[in-house]
Amino acid sequence: MLPEVIERIEAACERSGRQPAEVTLVAITKGHEVPEIRQRVLAHGHRILGENRVQEWRAKAAALGPEVEWHLVGHLQRNKVRQLAGVHLIHSLDSDRLADALEAEAEKRGEPFHALLQVNITAEATKYGVAPRDAAALAAHVRSLPHVTLRGLMTMAAFSDDPESSRPVFRDLRRLGDRLGLPGLSMGMSADYEVAVEEGATWVRVGTALFR
Numbered sequence: 001m002l003p004e005v006i007e008r009i010e011a012a013c014e015r016s017g018r019q020p021a022e023v024t025l026v027a028i029t030k031g032h033e034v035p036e037i038r039q040r041v042l043a044h045g046h047r048i049l050g051e052n053r054v055q056e057w058r059a060k061a062a063a064l065g066p067e068v069e070w071h072l073v074g075h076l077q078r079n080k081v082r083q084l085a086g087v088h089l090i091h092s093l094d095s096d097r098l099a100d101a102l103e104a105e106a107e108k109r110g111e112p113f114h115a116l117l118q119v120n121i122t123a124e125a126t127k128y129g130v131a132p133r134d135a136a137a138l139a140a141h142v143r144s145l146p147h148v149t150l151r152g153l154m155t156m157a158a159f160s161d162d163p164e165s166s167r168p169v170f171r172d173l174r175r176l177g178d179r180l181g182l183p184g185l186s187m188g189m190s191a192d193y194e195v196a197v198e199e200g201a202t203w204v205r206v207g208t209a210l211f212r
């Protein structure tokens, strides 16, 4: 339930000496139908939503209208960038070529894209994201693009029953963000968002916990 997730975010802030206003909950709605999203998310006054896939996002964005702030959190292919008008923040920028495609599209539209670099901290466990050692070069490239605004870093921890197993991953992302001068951090999902908040998350991406 969304109110409980908000409470838990606030408690994690309290434990770690942070302000709740520093943390934005992105309600991940993938796999859920529009009426359910209205009931479980929008009815609580929450308007910041995320989807994994462009196709699914477009259908829901059309149905839910302009009040929603949409985040795209899934792997993005270059041939989809033409369809991204209206996305507030892309969490999954992970290559120079994707950055260049976003730049070209944004320039054409005359409106910038805002993006996070997805970093593959746990190299063995997840498929997408730039390797930590390549993150500085990608950040420099994105910063050279006039129509793509770099807002921070994103990562996914390996799936585990123990949220503490995510802590070193989140800590590594925060250190990398410190080194690159990027305080914005998208990290933490249903299984580990409280740990992520304790470690400095500024966006948490929570889906399953909102719908059970």
Ligand SMILES: *Cc1c(COP(=O)(O)O)cnc(C)c1O
Binding pocket: 028, 030, 052, 073, 074, 156, 189, 190, 191, 205, 206, 207, 208, 209
């Ligand atoms: C599905 C998804 C989430 C949310 O995961 P839950 O475990 O359902 O909270 C977060 N981030 C990404 C990239 C996802 O695909």
